[in-house]
Amino acid sequence: MKKVFNFLRSMRFGIILLLLIAACSVVGSVIPQDRGAAWYAQNYTSIHAYLLMLGLDHVFRGWFFITLLVLLCLNLSLCSILRIRTVVKSGEKAEEKIARLPDAVKLDAEGVSLLKEHLQSLHCRETAFGDATVYSKNGIGRYGTFITHLAILLTVIFGAAALYSPTVIDQSCLPGEALTMEDGTQIEVQSFHIENELGDLDFESVLRVALPDGRVSDWRPVSVNHPLSFGHYKIYQQTYGTAGSVTVRNLSTGGADDFTLTESCFLTSDGVNGVWYEALYPGYLRDEDGGFTLITSTSGSYTDPVYQILLATDGEYTPVLAFPGEDLTVGEMEYAFNDPVEYPGLRIKRTPPLVNALLCASFVLMILGLYITFFLQPVLVKTDPEGYIVGGPKPETMRMELGLLLREHERDKEASSC
Amino acid sequence: MLNIIFFAALVLYFAASVLEFAGVSFKKEKLLKAAWWIFVAGFALHTAYFIARGVKAGRVPLANQFEFSMAFSWGIAALLIMFQKRLHAEWLSVAAMPMAFLVLSYAALKPMEITELMPALKSTWFVFHIGSAMFSYSAFVLAGCAGLRYLLMSRKDKEPDELKLRQMDFMAYRLIALGFLLLTVTILSGAIWAEQAWSSFWTWDPKEVWALITWIIYAVYLHLHLRKNANAKMLAWYVVIAVPVVLFTFAGVNTLMPGLHSYG
Numbered sequence: 259m260k261k262v263f264n265f266l267r268s269m270r271f272g273i274i275l276l277l278l279i280a281a282c283s284v285v286g287s288v289i290p291q292d293r294g295a296a297w298y299a300q301n302y303t304s305i306h307a308y309l310l311m312l313g314l315d316h317v318f319r320g321w322f323f324i325t326l327l328v329l330l331c332l333n334l335s336l337c338s339i340l341r342i343r344t345v346v347k348s349g350e351k352a353e354e355k356i357a358r359l360p361d362a363v364k365l366d367a368e369g370v371s372l373l374k375e376h377l378q379s380l381h382c383r384e385t386a387f388g389d390a391t392v393y394s395k396n397g398i399g400r401y402g403t404f405i406t407h408l409a410i411l412l413t414v415i416f417g418a419a420a421l422y423s424p425t426v427i428d429q430s431c432l433p434g435e436a437l438t439m440e441d442g443t444q445i446e447v448q449s450f451h452i453e454n455e456l457g458d459l460d461f462e463s464v465l466r467v468a469l470p471d472g473r474v475s476d477w478r479p480v481s482v483n484h485p486l487s488f489g490h491y492k493i494y495q496q497t498y499g500t501a502g503s504v505t506v507r508n509l510s511t512g513g514a515d516d517f518t519l520t521e522s523c524f525l526t527s528d529g530v531n532g533v534w535y536e537a538l539y540p541g542y543l544r545d546e547d548g549g550f551t552l553i554t555s556t557s558g559s560y561t562d563p564v565y566q567i568l569l570a571t572d573g574e575y576t577p578v579l580a581f582p583g584e585d586l587t588v589g590e591m592e593y594a595f596n597d598p599v600e601y602p603g604l605r606i607k608r609t610p611p612l613v614n615a616l617l618c619a620s621f622v623l624m625i626l627g628l629y630i631t632f633f634l635q636p637v638l639v640k641t642d643p644e645g646y647i648v649g650g651p652k653p654e655t656m657r658m659e660l661g662l663l664l665r666e667h668e669r670d671k672e673a674s675s676c
Numbered sequence: 677m678l679n680i681i682f683f684a685a686l687v688l689y690f691a692a693s694v695l696e697f698a699g700v701s702f703k704k705e706k707l708l709k710a711a712w713w714i715f716v717a718g719f720a721l722h723t724a725y726f727i728a729r730g731v732k733a734g735r736v737p738l739a740n741q742f743e744f745s746m747a748f749s750w751g752i753a754a755l756l757i758m759f760q761k762r763l764h765a766e767w768l769s770v771a772a773m774p775m776a777f778l779v780l781s782y783a784a785l786k787p788m789e790i791t792e793l794m795p796a797l798k799s800t801w802f803v804f805h806i807g808s809a810m811f812s813y814s815a816f817v818l819a820g821c822a823g824l825r826y827l828l829m830s831r832k833d834k835e836p837d838e839l840k841l842r843q844m845d846f847m848a849y850r851l852i853a854l855g856f857l858l859l860t861v862t863i864l865s866g867a868i869w870a871e872q873a874w875s876s877f878w879t880w881d882p883k884e885v886w887a888l889i890t891w892i893i894y895a896v897y898l899h900l901h902l903r904k905n906a907n908a909k910m911l912a913w914y915v916v917i918a919v920p921v922v923l924f925t926f927a928g929v930n931t932l933m934p935g936l937h938s939y940g
Contacts, residue, residue, distance in 0.1 A: 269903075273896050280892040287885040287933060318880050420877050459795055483799040483873045494875050605875050617877065621864040628860055632853040658846045661839060 267336035275330045282326065286317035327414060334411040341404050348651055349400055356638055357387035361645030365664070372667055373641055373660060382637055395637040400651045402631030409624035416617035424609040428496055432518050432601045439606065442470035445493060448477055450602040452498055452559045459558055461495050463602040480604075490608050497603030500560050502538040503596040510590050518599050526570065531589045534568035534575065538598055542579075550579060563598045678732070679788065681725045682746075686784060688718030689753075689777035700770045708766070715773055719753045722780070726750055733790045738806040739797055741930060745783035748926065751814030752776040755851075759818070765847055767829075767840070771821035779817075782927065801869035808861040809887075813926050815855030816894065820919035822848040826912040845908045848915050849901050856894045863887050874936065883937035886925040893918050 265271055289309065290297075298306040298315055313320040365373065374391070378384075382393035431437050436446040448464040462481040467488040468474045475488040485494045502519035508527065517525060519535045526532025540560040541553040552564060565580040569588060580586060580595045587593070638650035639660070648656045692715035699707030726747065729737045737743040756772045759765045826844040830836050866884070867877040878884060897914055900906060930937065 269899055273899055276892045276896055280889045283885045283889050283892075286880065287882045287889075287929075291880065417877060420871075426875065458792070461795060482795040483869075485872060485875070492875070494873075496875075607875050614871070618868065621868070625857070625861060625864065628857045632850075632857055654846065655850075658842065662843065665839060 263336075266332060267340060268333075269337075272330070272333045272337065275326055275333060279323070279326050279330065282317055282323050285314060286323075289314050289317070291318065292316055327418075331411055331414055334407050334414075338404060338407045338411060341407070345400050345404050345651070349397060352638055352650065353385045353392040353394055354387070356640045356647065356649040357385075357390050357392050359640065359647050359649065361640075361642065362647040363664075364645040367643065369664055369667065370641055370643060370646070372663070373639075373646055376660070376663055377637075377639060377641075380637065382639070387640075390640055390642040393637065393639045393641070396634045397636060399630055399634040399636035402627055402629075402634065404627075406624060406627030406631055409620050409627050412620035413617065413624060416613060416620055419613045420609070420617045423613055424607050426608075427606045428603060429606060430497075430499060430520075430601055430603045432501065432520075432599065437604070437606070439491075439608075443489070443491060444468040445491075445604070445606065447602065447604075450498070450600050452500075452600050457558075461498055461602070463495060463604070465493060465604075467491055467493065480602075490611060492607045492609065494605040494607070495602060496605035499601050499603065500538065500540070500563075501599045501601055502535060502565055503599050504533070504535065504565075505594040505596060507592045507594065508590060509587070509592055516596075520601075524570070525591075525593065527591055528589070530570065530573065532570050532591065533586065533588060533593050534570055536566045536568065539564045539566065559600065560598050565595050678725060678728055681721050681728065682784070682788075685718045685721040685725060686777070686780050688714050688721065689749075689773065689780060692718060693774040693777050696770050696773050708769075711773070712760075712766075712769065715753070715769070715776075716757065719750075719757060722746075722750050722753060729790065733793075735793055736803050736807070737790075738802070738810065739793055740786070740791065741927070742783050742786035742788050744806065744810065745779055745786060745927070747810045748813055749776050749779035749783060751810045752779060752817055755811070755814050755818050759847070759851075765822075765843075767825050767844070768818065768821055768847070771824045772818055775817050775821060796873060799869055799872065801865050801872070804865045805862055805869055808858045808865065812855040812858035812862055813922050815851045815858065816890075816915075816922045817919055819848040819851035819855065819915045820922075822851060823912040823915035827909070827916065830909060830912075841908065845911065848912065849898075852894055852897055852915065856891070856898060859887065859891050859894070863891060879936060881935040881937060882929050882933035883925070883935060886921075886929045890918075890921055890925045893921055 289302075292315065295306075295310060295315075298309055302309055309315060313322070317323055374393075377393040380393075380395060382395040385392045385394070427439075429437055431445070431447045433447050433449050436444050438444050444467070446466050446468070448466070450461075450463040452459065452461055454460045454462070460481055462479050464477050465480050465486055466475045466477045467486065469489045469491075473489065475486070478486050480486045480493055481495050485492050499520065504517045504519060504525065505514055506517060506525055507514040519538070522534070522536050524532060524534050538560070539552040539554060540556040541562040542564050543551040543553065545551065550564070552566070563582055565582075567578050567580055568575040569578050569586065571588060578586070580593075582595050582597045585592055585594045635652050635655050636650040637656055638648070638653070639656060640647050640649070646660070648660065650656075692711045695707050695711035695714060698704070699711055726737065729743070729746075733739075738747055752772060753776045756768060756776070759768060822844050826841060826848070829844070830841060863884075866887070870879065870884075871877045897911065897918065900914070901911060929935075
């Protein structure tokens with residue numbers, strides 16, 4: 259039992275898990291994920307059955323990968339929790355302990371004084387023990403790996419919570435309209451544009467959120483990289499679209515209605531005569547003989563929009579192109595084609611409180627832990643008139659630094675004697 | 677004018693690499709000195725180009741494959757100069773100078789025109805995320821150079837200078853420690869940025885996955901280095917073999933695995 263426990267908390271086990279996670283990640287990146295069985299059957303004809311059987315179409319959600327992550331968490335928990343006791347103990351009376359140790363490197367008086375000078379220039383704390391002096395610095399450095407491992411553990415846990423706990427809805431909304439969420443929260447879109455005044459793409463909506471408890475946000479711009487956060491909601495600029503806009507006027511009564519058209523529809527008062535709206539195109543090219551070639555897509559605003567419609571008169575349908583600003587009359591109805599309306603596709607995310615904050619805190623902790631581990635390494639050096647010894651949890655850096663210092667000193671001495 | 681500066685830097689890096697190689701092969705101190713100063717001159721031009729392009733574009737020039745490769749090469753050169761100045765690691769140059777040249781040559785193959793920053797990249801995280809990636813890749817490549825030098829030296833000399841070998845091993849370790857910290861900053865800042873832009877901290881996009889793979893590979897190295905019976909030669913092989921993974925994460929993923937990070 260103890261053997262199993264020791265293996266579970268060992269570095270060897272941690273390394274094996276990391277390598278297995280890396281191997282799964284390679285597979286998950288080489289084989290496109292979550293494409294549906296038909297796609298794999300078409301693209302991996304001979305092996306698709308094995309591929310689906312092994313769950314290689316969803317590696318990162320597969321039981322194997324999740325088990326590896328759980329085991330990594332276990333390994334990190336055990337090594338973090340058990341490490342802290344050793345770390346704290348190793349820091350207790352470290353100076354006294356090293357003062358009692360014999361020198362590892364013998365030096366002459368000149369070497370010792372050079373060493374002391376160097377350690378003083380590093381602003382180390384000096385403690386005298388008889389004829390020995392202990393230089394120490396960066397005591398916090400011994401906690402670096404503990405903090406890092408703990409932070410990785412927290413990142414995996416809060417990361418999983420942040421990935422799987424939010425509810426996400428994608429929804430389009432026309433300017434002037436509002437979306438109502440299940441809990442009664444209302445998201446109102448005031449305006450949206452694809453391009454700014456300079457003609458640059460910026461995809462900006464102006465929104466406000468009204469929560470069920472009565473709190474209402476200000477009107478705020480939302481664009482790519484700049485979501486709106488209010489309550490537990492975060493609203494993102496996700497996609498966009500351009501809709502047709504037609505004003506239908508009844509010539510005999512004078513009544514009028516505005517219609518925003520996002521899909522094919524029939525605008526009619528009697529069910530027979532009227533306008534079939536088919537599509538809106540961003541622009542067109544005019545041939546020499548007067549014909550039109552329609553431009554079917556654009557990434558920006560529609561520069562020369564064209565409405566493709568069918569005029570329905572007494573059961574006959576005539577294809578027609580209409581331009582913004584034009585009117586068509588069918589029977590008693592007048593159809594005025596307006597400038598198109600740009601509208602946003604929003605992503606609405608509701609996250610449980612604190613999850614994101616805790617995840618970001620564990621990110622900060624991880625960077626802090628790594629910085630302490632690598633750049634605030636503890637310094638613990640004992641010198642006496644005959645030599646020195648480097649101690650502490652990570653003596654390699656200081657050993658190397660002092661070794662190079664003394665070697666250069668030796669070289670200088672040799673050069674001057676020559 | 678900008679292009680002339682760029683190609684002048686490229687030529688100087690090439691000349692420095694050739695002279696450095698000749699200097700090491702024939703053990704000519706003068707050639708090595710000349711190589712060094714030519715390399716520094718190339719770096720000065722490279723820096724001037726970097727700044728001038730940034731001023732002309734009105735942003736930090738890290739927005740596409742050309743700019744990132746150019747910055748990556750600049751990072752290798754900057755770290756090499758810094759390490760040589762502070763730690764007298766002259767032995768690193770023979771492997772690192774050609775790397776700076778090769779990465780800059782790769783940049784030269786990419787379209788060089790200055791383009792408008794797309795809305796998805798207009799974020800305060802842009803500089804943190806891409807800047808730290810650039811320096812982390814540079815540190816990993818330099819560590820690979822240190823590993824290569826270790827292997828060459830331990831093979832060539834029958835009785836190699838143990839302290840020098842230890843210094844090379846240690847230098848590779850320090851560079852990887854620096855690169856690892858910066859890659860962590862890259863991944864974490866990228867996660868926060870992804871949450872701002874795409875609503876999710878992590879999307880398993882190929883670039884994210886390969887950044888994670890790179891992170892794991894170097895995490896394993898750092899742990900192996902901690903072992904009391906760590907075999908320095910094996911670790912030198914490890915850091916050399918890890919470099920293609922870094923290069924794949926940098927260039928291969930964008931070319932072969934289109935995803936959310938395919939910005940050209």
